[in-house]
Amino acid sequence: MIGATPLSPLEMLEIRPPCFADDRGFFSETWNEAAFDEIGIHATFVQDNHARSRFRGTLRGLHYQLSPMSQDKLVHVVRGAIFAVAVDIRRSSLAFGRWQSLEVSEKVWNQMFVPRGFAFGYVTLEDDTDVIYKVTQQYSPAHERGVRFDDPAIGIGWPIATGLTISDRDRGAPLLAAAEVFA
DSSP states (O other): OOEEEOOOTOOOOEEEEEEEEEETEEOOOOOOHHHHTTTTTTOOOHHHHEEEEEEEEEEEEEEEEETTSSOOEEEEESSSSSEEEEEEBBBBBBTTOOOOEEETTTTTTTTEEEOOOOEEEESEEEEEEEEEEEESSSSOOEEEEOOOOOOOOTTOOOOOOOSOOHHHHHTTOOOGGSSOOOO
């Protein structure tokens, strides 16, 4: 049975799929539509993405896609560890601009469910980290947007603050106040 824990006060969930290990290795069912329906996640995933980061301190995000191509995400780390962050970017939400974090790792074997309406990003906590995430809409460059990872109005407490590896695109993302977000 899959366990899910709400990450209060926002709408993210920590998912703990069972992992059955023996001397050969392990087996884990990381996605099962019926099991996820039982815990309230009714998602039709259409694309899987795999990102490898060679170095600890690689920061990716904060990314999202606007409607009608907005995405729910199910994030899983199969090697290494990340400090994952979701920021509420729905202007009508009482939690607009608030963030929630979760360490997602191979050791804990957990997942983070991020609903549409949130910007998502992470920093790697170990070298050679592999992140796999499922999304409910295809990638659409025309709908893709970003928010600055270091926006002081959001105030994310990244556990690694110096020596980060960040793309030029992420460094140049707008602050939340200037970003095109959800109503």
